[in-house]
Amino acid sequence: MYVLLLISKYLRRKLAPLFACLAVVLCTAMVIIVMSVMMGFLAKLQSSAQRLSGDVIVQAGSITGFEGYEDLIERLEALPEVAVATPVIDVPGLVKIGTRSIPIAQVVGVEPTGYDAVVGYAGTMYWQDHHRVALHDRIYGDPSMQSEAELALRAEWEQLGFERLGAELRVPPGWQQRIDEALPVSGAIVPGLEVSPYNWRDDQGEYDFDRTLANDGSRVILTVLPLTRSGGLLEPETRAFATVNEFKSGLYEVDANRVYVPLDVLQGMLGMDEGIAIGEDGLPTGETIPGRVTEVLAKSADGVPLEAVADAARRVVNEWELDHETSVFTITWQDRHGRLLSAVANEVRLVVFLFGVTSLVAVFMVLITFWMIVRAQTRDIGTLRAIGASRIGILSLFVGYGLAVGVLGAALGTAVGTWIVVSLNEVQFFLANYAGVTTTLIGSVLVGAAGGAVIATAIGFVNQRMRWWLVRLTPIVAVLCFVPLLIGVAASADFASWLNATIRFEMWNPQTYYFDEIPNQIDAPAVAIVAVCAVLSSTLGAVIPALVASANNPVEALRHE
Amino acid sequence: MSSRLSTTNLQKRYRSGGGWLEVLRGVDLSIADGEWVAILGRSGSGKSTLLHLMGGLDQPDGGEVRFDDRNLSSLSEWGIDRYRNRDVGMIFQAYHLLPELTALENVTIAAMLDGGPMCWLRRRSQAKARAAELLEKVGLADRATHRPNKLSGGERQRVAIARALMNAPAVLLADEPTGNLDPETGGEVMAVIEALHQGGQTVVMVTHDDAIADRADRRVVLEKGIVKG
Numbered sequence: 088m089y090v091l092l093l094i095s096k097y098l099r100r101k102l103a104p105l106f107a108c109l110a111v112v113l114c115t116a117m118v119i120i121v122m123s124v125m126m127g128f129l130a131k132l133q134s135s136a137q138r139l140s141g142d143v144i145v146q147a148g149s150i151t152g153f154e155g156y157e158d159l160i161e162r163l164e165a166l167p168e169v170a171v172a173t174p175v176i177d178v179p180g181l182v183k184i185g186t187r188s189i190p191i192a193q194v195v196g197v198e199p200t201g202y203d204a205v206v207g208y209a210g211t212m213y214w215q216d217h218h219r220v221a222l223h224d225r226i227y228g229d230p231s232m233q234s235e236a237e238l239a240l241r242a243e244w245e246q247l248g249f250e251r252l253g254a255e256l257r258v259p260p261g262w263q264q265r266i267d268e269a270l271p272v273s274g275a276i277v278p279g280l281e282v283s284p285y286n287w288r289d290d291q292g293e294y295d296f297d298r299t300l301a302n303d304g305s306r307v308i309l310t311v312l313p314l315t316r317s318g319g320l321l322e323p324e325t326r327a328f329a330t331v332n333e334f335k336s337g338l339y340e341v342d343a344n345r346v347y348v349p350l351d352v353l354q355g356m357l358g359m360d361e362g363i364a365i366g367e368d369g370l371p372t373g374e375t376i377p378g379r380v381t382e383v384l385a386k387s388a389d390g391v392p393l394e395a396v397a398d399a400a401r402r403v404v405n406e407w408e409l410d411h412e413t414s415v416f417t418i419t420w421q422d423r424h425g426r427l428l429s430a431v432a433n434e435v436r437l438v439v440f441l442f443g444v445t446s447l448v449a450v451f452m453v454l455i456t457f458w459m460i461v462r463a464q465t466r467d468i469g470t471l472r473a474i475g476a477s478r479i480g481i482l483s484l485f486v487g488y489g490l491a492v493g494v495l496g497a498a499l500g501t502a503v504g505t506w507i508v509v510s511l512n513e514v515q516f517f518l519a520n521y522a523g524v525t526t527t528l529i530g531s532v533l534v535g536a537a538g539g540a541v542i543a544t545a546i547g548f549v550n551q552r553m554r555w556w557l558v559r560l561t562p563i564v565a566v567l568c569f570v571p572l573l574i575g576v577a578a579s580a581d582f583a584s585w586l587n588a589t590i591r592f593e594m595w596n597p598q599t600y601y602f603d604e605i606p607n608q609i610d611a612p613a614v615a616i617v618a619v620c621a622v623l624s625s626t627l628g629a630v631i632p633a634l635v636a637s638a639n640n641p642v643e644a645l646r647h648e
Numbered sequence: 649m650s651s652r653l654s655t656t657n658l659q660k661r662y663r664s665g666g667g668w669l670e671v672l673r674g675v676d677l678s679i680a681d682g683e684w685v686a687i688l689g690r691s692g693s694g695k696s697t698l699l700h701l702m703g704g705l706d707q708p709d710g711g712e713v714r715f716d717d718r719n720l721s722s723l724s725e726w727g728i729d730r731y732r733n734r735d736v737g738m739i740f741q742a743y744h745l746l747p748e749l750t751a752l753e754n755v756t757i758a759a760m761l762d763g764g765p766m767c768w769l770r771r772r773s774q775a776k777a778r779a780a781e782l783l784e785k786v787g788l789a790d791r792a793t794h795r796p797n798k799l800s801g802g803e804r805q806r807v808a809i810a811r812a813l814m815n816a817p818a819v820l821l822a823d824e825p826t827g828n829l830d831p832e833t834g835g836e837v838m839a840v841i842e843a844l845h846q847g848g849q850t851v852v853m854v855t856h857d858d859a860i861a862d863r864a865d866r867r868v869v870l871e872k873g874i875v876k877g
Contacts, residue, residue: 088765473728476761
């Protein structure tokens with residue numbers, strides 16, 4: 088019982104264990120943050136990759152695609168393991184929006200309804216009705232509009248482009264060509280949110296549509312290279328598309344490079360649509376040429392494991408290949424993104440391992456602290472032994488002390504780490520936008536206090552009233568430094584903006600990483616394992632000093648100075 | 649009177665430099681029940697070492713210490729811990745109170761060490777009442793919640809006496825209990841010990857002070873590691 092009493096007293100009245108506790112807190116929080124971000128990164132990458140590919144992909148051996156996809160889809164959908172399948176054309180193309188050109192964009196032709204059923208495409212549409220309403224209100228409320236006619240024309244134009252904000256990939260019924268447009272719009276397009284140069288992200292992380300730059304923004308010029316069935320290159324095909332919405336997958340690379348267009352339109356552009364064969368004499372032969380696609384994506388039925396779906400699909404595809412005398416590949420979403428996913432998984436393991444090893448510093452910190460504590464408590468150990476405490480009792484006192492420090496440190500570290508992980512995007516946002524003003528104001532207080540302390544110390548050396556001067560000058564000079572800056576920041580928005588622009592820390596750039604936000608998912612079992620490891624590490628650090636304490640000779644301990 | 653605590657041919661040596669320092673060279677001593685024995689001697693004569701051996705704090709290199717006819721050297725480690733906790737109470741010149749605990753807790757902790765947590769939970773209130781009673785007995789009832797750094801030297805020593813008595817030991821072993829105190833405060837502490845002795849408490853006290861030794865039933869003088877005369 089005395090062990091519990093003394094541990095509780097030591098924890099409350101000793102400064103040294105607080106440092107050991109702080110080391111445990113910092114190491115626990117550090118590992119939780121790193122692990123959560125890295126594992127969240129991997130999890131988000133996996134879910135995004137799956138969302139973009141469906142579960143099973145049947146892909147053509149070449150960019151020219153394959154025929155008979157309708158039959159393949161029918162056979163796949165007949166499988167109990169497959170819920171739904173959809174045809175896709177995935178080819179490179181040149182995309183031009185306003186002033187921006189993307190030379191090797193990913194042009195994806197889809198049947199919106201079927202594609203949505205497989206990958207949840209409709210859920211990635213960014214612009215919703217409330218955006219359209221807000222845009223309409225802004226146009227009508229903008230005093231820079233010169234005339235009623237201009238206002239009405241601009242508003243009509245803006246609204247038409249967003250009249251249908253669904254994912255149907257259909258040009259709105261009321262769409263009107265502008266008379267100066269050389270290339271007529273031949274279909275609807277849904278680009279990634281980062282494709283357009285006119286989208287920009289505001290301070291809250293929301294995207295906004297800058298209408299003043301958007302005079303041509305809803306028109307997308309798409310150029311693709313049609314190929315013959317044998318792979319021969321034909322003349323590039325260029326068409327204009329009307330933007331009916333934009334998607335946000337969360338993967339920056341995809342959002343900045345991919346556009347969706349209707350499957351039939353893309354088939355037409357690439358010469359992959361169904362048609363009548365032309366003979367050598369240039370006349371129709373009467374034979375029908377089937378349409379082609381480059382991929383068929385399939386979604387597994389609920390509860391069916393991925394490998395079971397893939398095996399069933401492979402069996403069906405093999406039969407289909409024989410019937411159609413063609414050759415395709417059947418892969419899972421994991422196969423398609425395997426290289427990237429395994430590279431990131433390795434990276435996650437490596438980083439977590441390295442930070443885990445770094446956290447051993449907590450063990451040494453606890454060991455050193457407890458070594459010092461045992462040295463400082465030697466006489467108390469002697470006293471306890473003199474009044475009947477056993478060696479086991481002394482051992483359990485210090486091991487228990489280490490355990491208590493570990494439990495306290497792990498609990499606080501888990502709380503701090505979890506809070507930081509959950510608030511990481513807000514913290515990043517704050518550092519990127521308000522670090523300048525914040526650090527300047529805090530810095531002014533610290534510099535002022537330090538300056539005041541130096542002056543007080545100097546005066547104190549002369550008139551021996553150092554404490555008197557310290558107590559007065561330190562806060563006064565701190566306030567004198569702080570107040571002018573506070574007034575400057577409050578009075579001048581430009582000054583505050585300049586400070587925030589000059590001193591900023593952007594720890595996450597979505598253009599460098601795959602995602603536009605820092606992954607911040609908490610994996611509760613992993614966090615629990617980290618907390619348990621922290622407790623064990625702290626206890627381990629206390630074991631050697633505890634053994635030394637228990638081995639102390641009582642007489643020598645009582646004589647210890 | 650029957651012998652409660654005794655030593656026979658007790659020897660102890662310590663390594664000093666390259667050789668050995670013989671501190672006790674064969675001490676024969678018998679303490680009767682209820683007796684107050686003062687052990688005197690010059691510095692380095694082995695007084696404190698003798699007290700530590702009798703208190704079970706150290707192991708002799710030769711001879712034996714017997715308590716109620718039990719040889720301490722034959723006891724297990726657990727048996728020795730139990731002996732220190734129950735059978736003897738020790739008072740030190742430097743008080744050796746635990747600075748984190750209050751006066752009451754410093755006294756109570758001796759009872760906490762006797763038995764496990766369940767045992768303590770059963771007799772917690774009884775032990776606290778006894779600790780409070782002992783503090784009252786040594787005149788410190790109003791200092792029960794004070795930590796040692798808020799107590800004077802005399803008060804600390806009286807708390808140490810109360811702690812030594814907590815488990816009602818058969819023998820009180822005091823190592824120069826007034827050595828750090830001024831004469832007036834030392835007198836107060838000695839008054840407490842004297843009162844205890846008059847109540848039947850067996851006391852073995854190491855001291856330099858002849859005046860204090862005169863108040864004991866018997867004087868034993870150590871010289872160069874053996875009992876003189």
